[in-house]
Structure formats: structure tokens, C-alpha cells
Amino acid sequence: MPPSHPRSPMSLPTPGPAGAHGGAVPGPPPTLLPADGPEASAAALLRDDTDPADVAASHPAASLGWSVLAHRSLAAGEPVAAYAYARTGYHRGLDALRRAGWRGAGPVPWHHEPNRGFLRSLAALRRAAEEIGEADEAQRCAEFLAACDPDAVDRLAGDLTS
Secondary structure, X not given: OOOOOOOOOOOOOOOOOOOOOOOOOOOOOOOOOOOOOHHHXXXXXXXXXXXXXXXXXXXXXXXXXXXXXXXHHHHOOOHHHHHHHHHHHHHHXXXXXXXXXXXXXXXXXXXXXXXXXXXXXXXXXXXXXXXXOOHHHHHHHHHHHHHHOHHHHHHHHOOOOO
């Protein structure tokens, strides 16, 4: 029996069978993070101008605070710090998505505000990886973001132009 290889945490989502969720659209249903979860609390604090570092410290499970720190680090020309913040937000987002029923496949729509912290973290991770010369990681992140929601790619392009 050939050795099995564990799936990489950066493995791309794969489409499910047609109508896997009972609808007319092929593949799994969209995953929506809870509207009353940590992302909502983090968003409220950021709207009240709370420092993003304080938001990340008080709500470490929320991707949004980490993504704001990553974006600020990118804007400040600090790609290594941005990479660390973005990777933290990305992994916290994966944890939240799995708790919400995501199985590594299917849409994570931008239009659902609680999903935006994860998507912003993924976009920042792509950009930071690109800036530190990690081309393979940048490409995986770009493909993953497009698989989650092609609209997110367009929405975030202005925030993360190279």
C-alpha cells in the first residue's frame, strides 16, 4: 500500500459533485460564518476606532483584527510582519470555517460580512508571500481566494495592489 500524504493546510478546495447541497449549483453550499460571532465583535471594535492590535489581542479567534494588522504592515513596507499577521488570520479563519461546516471545499462569499476577515487575511497573505519571494505560496493563495469567491479578488485588488 503506498504511503498516504496528509493534505496540506494550503490545499485548494475542490468542487463537490453537482448539486451536492441539493440546489441547482454544483458543489457544496456557501459557508457563512456566524453573524454574532467573534468577527462581529471585532468589526464593532474596529468601527469604534479601537487599535487593531487591541482587537487582535481581545478577539484572537477573529481573522478581521489580524487582517487589518497585515494590511497596515504591508502599507508600511513590512512584509515579514504582514506575513505573520496574515497567516495568523488565515489559520484562525480556517478554524472558524471548519466550525461553521466548511469541509475544505465550496464558496466563502465576500458579501457575507463575517467572512471578510478570512478573505482579507488570505489576500494579505498572498501579497506578503509575493513580497518576500515565496512565489508558490502567493500563487496558492491567489487560487484559493479565487476559489472561495471571485468577487473577493476584485474587491480586494484595490487594497492590496503590488
